[in-house]
Each structure stands twice: as C-alpha cells, then as structure tokens.
Amino acid sequence: MNANAVVLLQGLLSKSRDQTRQQLSDDDHNTYWVAEQYLKSTGISPEETISGIVDGEKDCGLDAIYVFANGICLSDDTPLPALGKRAKLELTLLQVKDSKGFGEEAIDKLIVNLPRLLTFDRNEQTLLSFANSRVIESTRRFLNAYRELDMPELHVYVAFASLKATHLHENTNAKAGHLKTVCTSLFGDCPVHVQFMDASSLYDLARESQVTTHNLQLSENPISTDTAGGYIGVARLDDYQSFISTKTGELDTSLFEANVRDYEGETAVNQSIEKTLSTSDPDVDFWWLNNGVTIVASEVQLANKLLKLESPQIVNGLQTSTEIHKRSRSPHDPSDERSVLVKIIQANDSAVRERIIRATNSQTSFGPSALRATDKVQRQIEDYLLTRGFFYERRRRQYYNEGRPMDRIVSIDSMGQALLSTLVQVPHIARATPSRVFEPEIYDFAFSTEFQVQMYAAAIEVMRQCDEYLRSVRAEGAEDFRFQLAMLAVIAATRKQKPSTQDLAKLESTTLETSLLGTQYEILRTQYDIESRRTRTYLLDQIAKSESVTRALLAEATRQLRGHVRQVTRRPRSNY
Structure with missing residues (x-):
C-alpha cells in the first residue's frame, strides 16, 4: 500500500x-x-x-x-x-x-x-x-x-x-x-x-471525513411539537458535556462557529453558573435555574431517548455550554444526575436558521461581532458576491464545508480587513486587531445598506490585485505590506485623499496597473525604512502594526496628489 x-x-x-x-x-x-x-x-x-x-x-x-x-x-x-x-x-x-x-x-x-x-x-x-x-x-x-x-x-x-x-x-x-x-x-x-x-x-x-452527525442522549423522552423536528427535553450534565466535546475531550468549537469567540469569561453571570454547577443540591435541579440551550440542526432523528443531529449548531447557550465543559476539568460527583434544558429545532432552510439565531440571541448580551452575520447588509454582500463568483462566508466555514473552491471564498473577517484598509484607511488595525471592524464606531463606517454593494466587491478585488503583485516581488512577508499597499493603491487610483464609498465602488472592474502598484510599493518600503531607523525596530510585523507608519503613508499620498511626488525610485535600496 x-x-x-x-x-x-x-x-x-x-x-x-x-x-x-x-x-x-x-x-x-x-x-x-x-x-x-x-x-x-x-x-x-x-x-x-x-x-x-x-x-x-x-x-x-x-x-x-x-x-x-x-x-x-x-x-x-x-x-x-x-x-x-x-x-x-x-x-x-x-x-x-x-x-x-x-x-x-x-x-x-x-x-x-x-x-x-x-x-x-x-x-x-x-x-x-x-x-x-x-x-x-x-x-x-x-x-x-x-x-x-x-x-x-x-x-x-x-x-x-x-x-x-x-x-x-x-x-x-x-x-x-x-x-x-x-x-x-x-x-x-x-x-x-x-x-x-x-x-x-x-x-x-x-x-477521514469530518464528523457532521452528533448524538445527544436525553434523560427522558422529549416533548415533541406539532412542527416536524422540534423537541424540548433535558440531558444529564455528563451526557451534554460529551455532546459538546471532541474525542480528545476538548470543547468542540465546530458546534459554536457563529459565536465561539463571544464567550464572556469571568462575568458575574458565568461565575454564578459555575457556582451552581460546582454545588450539587439534591433538591434543586440545574435546569430549574438556567435558561438552557437551543440547538439547530439540518435533520433531527429521535430513537427512544437518543437524538441524532445532522450538522448541529448551538445558537443559544454558549456561556452555559462553556461552563459545563469547564466542569470536566474539576473534580465532580460522577453520580450527579442534574440536567440541562435543551431545545432542538430542525431547520433545513438557511433563512429559517437565521431567524432562529437572531431571535434566540437577541435575549442575551453578546460581544460586538456576535450578531453581525445576520445583518441585512451582510446578506446583501453575500448575494451580490455570488453574482461575481465569490462565496461570502458570513459564518465560519459556511461554504468551505460545502467544498467550494478556497480561492473563491471570502470570509467576513477578510472583508473587514479589506474595508479597514481601502475605505477606513487604518491598515495597521487590519494587520493587528482586525476584529475591531465589528465595533460600532468602525462598523458603521464600513458596512451599511446605504452604500453601493459594488464597493464590497471592489475592496476584495483591490486586495487580490495587491496580493498578486506582492507575490511577484516578494518571496515572503507579503502579509506585512498588503493592507498598506491596498490603501495607497486606492488613493492613487481614485486620485482622492479620502476616497468615498462611491469612489471605491467604481474600482470594481478596474485593473490596477503594475506601474501604479510599483510606485506605491516603493513608497511603502521607503516609509518602512524610515520607521525602522526612527524606532530601531526591525520586525516587519511590528512596523506594519504601527499607527505612525499609517500617518506617514497618508501624508506621502497627499503629497503625491498635490504634485509633489518624491522620487522614491532614486532613494538608496530599501531594506524591505
């Protein structure tokens, strides 16, 4: 063999x-x-x-x-x-x-x-x-x-x-x-x-195929609703813990792909859940004191007290689930018969799943990015990019799990980075802390149903052209130039110091000339050299994450637009 x-x-x-x-x-x-x-x-x-x-x-x-x-x-x-x-x-x-x-x-x-x-x-x-x-x-x-x-x-x-x-x-x-x-x-x-x-x-x-089917053992036969595939039941804490764990005992993050990063840590609510879990009271069941969890699956099959769930997603109850999983790392009574309340909904239609996710999560306080995937503008971006041959993943691995070509997949995170660079003009944030795009003060500048939807395709096209150029001139380290180059390229292509959403949208079908990208790249390398000498920093990622570099690049771009272009190609060879 x-x-x-x-x-x-x-x-x-x-x-x-x-x-x-x-x-x-x-x-x-x-x-x-x-x-x-x-x-x-x-x-x-x-x-x-x-x-x-x-x-x-x-x-x-x-x-x-x-x-x-x-x-x-x-x-x-x-x-x-x-x-x-x-x-x-x-x-x-x-x-x-x-x-x-x-x-x-x-x-x-x-x-x-x-x-x-x-x-x-x-x-x-x-x-x-x-x-x-x-x-x-x-x-x-x-x-x-x-x-x-x-x-x-x-x-x-x-x-x-x-x-x-x-x-x-x-x-x-x-x-x-x-x-x-x-x-x-x-x-x-x-x-x-x-x-x-x-x-x-x-x-x-x-x-080895990725596991998409999960079994959930219930304590008793669940209550079935009139709507096909809807169940309400309780599961022993240990059984639910097994359901949310991988074979090696880790928390199965694939079950929380919509909001796994929004576990809120040692908050008062979570400390209360942890205390309740660690204190076993024979007269009080856990599910009496907790709202439970909501699970959406594309298919639900019931056999006695066992539920077989196809592609399940836990859309509500992340805090509870995480605290139950943390319980496995601490000594606890194996004879603990307490249970957690579970609601299981069969939903094949993606629109129905979105409604369930928004409705269930609207009852809970989440971090800034938790519900952005269900925003109307995000759905519009997904629909438009499909017409352009791209698959916009509003949720992690949404299209990747369907086997779509990787080079045609655009994640919501990469879209955020593209907009931080080309529109908001903060490439250092795109490189260092890209999740900040989901904070209200930035998000509203980048995502809106009032903006021309072509703008989002343009931002991705600009990033891809910059990436292609960088691959042709750099053997490595392109990730420390791509966001800054995209910002400069849009300024140069639009001839605007602060391009508007309409200006960016007009670049959707524009091919950026190699000479334009080359000029901006040399400016970028020059500024990196200046920053390196000024701060005695030689690590590319640290320079790329520097706000002072962004300010210097914007100032140089302004000088270009005013006709005071520095002859950067005549400077001594850059270290970068």
Whole structure:
C-alpha cells in the first residue's frame, strides 16, 4: 500500500493545488494541505490555516505554527482572559517536506532553535539573525498566551510530514525522544507529542471525513411539537458535556462557529453558573435555574431517548455550554444526575436558521461581532458576491464545508480587513486587531445598506490585485505590506485623499496597473525604512502594526496628489 499511497496522495495534492494556485506557492500549498488534514478536528478556517505558515528563509526548521486555547485558534486580538482558568493551551509545530524520507537534520534544527525561540527573556532583535518575522510573531503569540492565561494546561504537538516517505529510519525515531526532552525542559512536565506522517498515514488522514452527525442522549423522552423536528427535553450534565466535546475531550468549537469567540469569561453571570454547577443540591435541579440551550440542526432523528443531529449548531447557550465543559476539568460527583434544558429545532432552510439565531440571541448580551452575520447588509454582500463568483462566508466555514473552491471564498473577517484598509484607511488595525471592524464606531463606517454593494466587491478585488503583485516581488512577508499597499493603491487610483464609498465602488472592474502598484510599493518600503531607523525596530510585523507608519503613508499620498511626488525610485535600496 505504501507505494500506492504516494501516487494517491499526489493526486489529492494536485486536486487541492488547483484551488489555491493563485494564493500559494507549491511548497506553501503542501504545508497548507497537511495542516488542513492534521488540524481537521479543530474546525480551523482556511484563512487561519494559511496565516500559520512560516516557511521560507530563516524558518528555523518550521513550516507552520499554530496556537490553540480551548480549541480556539489564537490571533493577536483574541480576548485571552475570557478563556478562564486552566485553559488548555496547545502549541502545534509542523514541518512538511516533499521528500522520500525523514531526515535527522529536520529534528536537529528544532532541537537547536526551540530553546532560543520559546524563552520568555528572548531578544527579538537578536532572533532576526536566524529567524524570520513570521516565526518570531507566531512564537511571540504563544509566549504571550502562556503568560497571560491563568494556569494553562500546556500540550505541545510536533508533526513531521514527508509526502513521499514510505518508512521511518530508527535513528530519526530516536531523535524524537531528544526533542521531547528539549520541550519538557522549557515548560516543565507538559505532554509532548511527536508524530511522523508518511504518505500512507497522510492519505488515511485525508480520507477521514469530518464528523457532521452528533448524538445527544436525553434523560427522558422529549416533548415533541406539532412542527416536524422540534423537541424540548433535558440531558444529564455528563451526557451534554460529551455532546459538546471532541474525542480528545476538548470543547468542540465546530458546534459554536457563529459565536465561539463571544464567550464572556469571568462575568458575574458565568461565575454564578459555575457556582451552581460546582454545588450539587439534591433538591434543586440545574435546569430549574438556567435558561438552557437551543440547538439547530439540518435533520433531527429521535430513537427512544437518543437524538441524532445532522450538522448541529448551538445558537443559544454558549456561556452555559462553556461552563459545563469547564466542569470536566474539576473534580465532580460522577453520580450527579442534574440536567440541562435543551431545545432542538430542525431547520433545513438557511433563512429559517437565521431567524432562529437572531431571535434566540437577541435575549442575551453578546460581544460586538456576535450578531453581525445576520445583518441585512451582510446578506446583501453575500448575494451580490455570488453574482461575481465569490462565496461570502458570513459564518465560519459556511461554504468551505460545502467544498467550494478556497480561492473563491471570502470570509467576513477578510472583508473587514479589506474595508479597514481601502475605505477606513487604518491598515495597521487590519494587520493587528482586525476584529475591531465589528465595533460600532468602525462598523458603521464600513458596512451599511446605504452604500453601493459594488464597493464590497471592489475592496476584495483591490486586495487580490495587491496580493498578486506582492507575490511577484516578494518571496515572503507579503502579509506585512498588503493592507498598506491596498490603501495607497486606492488613493492613487481614485486620485482622492479620502476616497468615498462611491469612489471605491467604481474600482470594481478596474485593473490596477503594475506601474501604479510599483510606485506605491516603493513608497511603502521607503516609509518602512524610515520607521525602522526612527524606532530601531526591525520586525516587519511590528512596523506594519504601527499607527505612525499609517500617518506617514497618508501624508506621502497627499503629497503625491498635490504634485509633489518624491522620487522614491532614486532613494538608496530599501531594506524591505
């Protein structure tokens, strides 16, 4: 089977590569594909998968780095305090090679570099001598999470994938023990998992289908409504906990894709739920004191006290569900017979699901982004982008789970970043804290039914053209230029210092000239050089997140429009 597995695996890679050719190089695609399979159970989005790729010059032997906390893939603006005590923190390190074997050199690089990267007193300027900015940024995110979380439970996963390998040499396997020792020496007695994946294991991993059917065991036969597929019942806390957990015991974030990031942490309400769960009173059932949860599924089948749910989504009860899951990390009485109230609704029609989500969540106080997906303007954007051949994901993995081409999928987050850059003119926020677009003071400037819907397609087209240009001139680090370049390109193309929504909409079918993008790119590199010398900062991501750089770029763009264009092409060669 091993020889056949190599051939079959190459076929899968080729098919996937056709969907990502415009976005990723062949090497990055291989890393993306392996990460997608390896992290399948986490529900990670395509954008999150791509953002974890660090492959390139000075990658320290790493091709991708991912940090998860309680099943959530962390970004710089993830609200860590909301994850509570004893959060499960996971560091995943991947190396992917298109080779016939596993070399010892790959492990040796990690043995040397991990102690230098994963230490709290590291000097990031010194790290630049052997590590690229993406490696530094990703490991910084992990260290910050480890420091800020309240007594996290750390797990380290290291996976080596060889796309054409058929066996593992004994010497390589022995090195894995040394690597584990290095990791445990850094963070104490944390579990370290080292895995080698050859062509056969990768092919088997790819064949594993994502679980879309979940079983919920009820305490008693549920009450059925006159409407088909509607049930009300109670489930034992332990049974409900099993329902919302993965095979490895983590919170199944795929059940909360609409609002998983809106768990509100140690609020008074959640502390009250936690206290009720931890205090067992034989005379008072939990569901008497709690509003329960609402579950929407595309199909519901009842067999005695067991409900079989197809593609379920918990649309109300996130706080309760999270507190019940946290209960599993604390000692509790296994004979606890208390229950939680569950409402189950069968809804095949997407419009019906949207109505249910909005109605159930309107009763609860949520964070600023929780209900944006159901806004009228978001539905309008989705409908219009479909006519342009794009699939607008108002909810995580909405179209990805349907198998739509990845390079035609536009997430609500990437749309927000595009608008922050091209319209609101705050590319540093798009790079550093993109979730801020959902805050009222910014959201209303970016999303409105009063704006021409063509504007949203134009913003995406501008971003894609900037990305294509950057791929032609940069081997790596494009993510630290793309938002700023998009801002400058729109100003130059519209000849407006502050382009309006109508101005941006007119660019929908415009092809930006390479010369225009080249001029703006040189201006951008020059300003990065100036900022680097001024602040003595040499990390690209830090410069890209700087508000002062944005101000300088806008000032330079204004000078261009007034006819005072600096001869940036005659400046000394930029370091960036």
